[in-house]
Amino acid sequence: MNNEQVDQVLIALRRIIRAIDLHSKKLVQQYGVTGPQALVLKRIIDYKEVPAGILARDVNLSQATVTSILDRLERHDYVQRIPSQDDKRKVLVRATPAAVKIFENAPPLLQEEFISAYKKLENWEQNLILSTLQRIASMMDAKEIEASPFLTIRDATE
Amino acid sequence: MNNEQVDQVLIALRRIIRAIDLHSKKLVQQYGVTGPQALVLKRIIDYKEVPAGILARDVNLSQATVTSILDRLERHDYVQRIPSQDDKRKVLVRATPAAVKIFENAPPLLQEEFISAYKKLENWEQNLILSTLQRIASMMDAKEIEASPFLTIRDATE
């Protein structure tokens, strides 16, 4: 019964996820990078030079995912991987001039329609949207933090 | 300037997307189906028998995606594909008893922590969350409707 509403929440989220994905496909046509690539690349440019792991933390993606995004960025000559000197496990990532150029045109990380609509909202409305999203996010990933340490302790052997 | 807030919106959305994805991986271990599979499967069970295209509309996924989800559901013997008699382009999908069984244990389509927290909220708060999400969704996919050729007419038709 109340489940119906939860289902609706999920459907709304799926709509949002899909919209973001479709935007990503448009980005790649207009700017040559997908949404996740743009997100990562923007971060790299801000840092000038940054280890891959820090990137993953920052953009909330797993290392494995970031590695594959970097692969493609490297293939397109948007980034360089430089083995770190002080810690040879680390790989430092740097953006190329070509990548910087892309961001001169400020590719919109979300659909422009959304951005302009959002900016037109009253301040309290913007805050409401953002805080609602953050609240949902913490309702969803709170568990992770609490649950994961405990679940792994007992298998000391592994 | 105001872009900062938009970026924060994106980060919050990414957190949510990731949480949903991680939940999906937990679902498959506990119930044998992933999140999207469960979503689709639930719909199929409700319908008893339904063409693949209707499913795609309902759950907000492309046909191509639904096809691949159905492939896996079929491989695990959770659904059957039955060629439609009256329209041979259509493929009707039906859930098997094994699939029905899974839903007897009511696999949570979102993380249980979220669901229980959500249900504890006051009614007006639940409505606020849902309507905020729906609003974001329509701010994001509104463009689609304008941009795509034939969806503009649809108001009265379907």
Added chain:
DNA sequence: AAATATTGCTTCGTATACGAATAATATTTT
């Protein structure tokens, strides 16, 4: 110093997720 653990990144396997192209069937137009 040697053994062990941890860290940082990559590789592998699996599952979304999409558009474009394709194939088969229906519907509409001529």
Added chain:
DNA sequence: AAAATATTATTCGTATACGAAGCAATATTT
């Protein structure tokens, strides 16, 4: 009725996205 158009599902190619396992380098313990 034949031709043109539209609809339905699949196939193909690409890009996320993750955990687990692997590997090499570093840190910690013994």
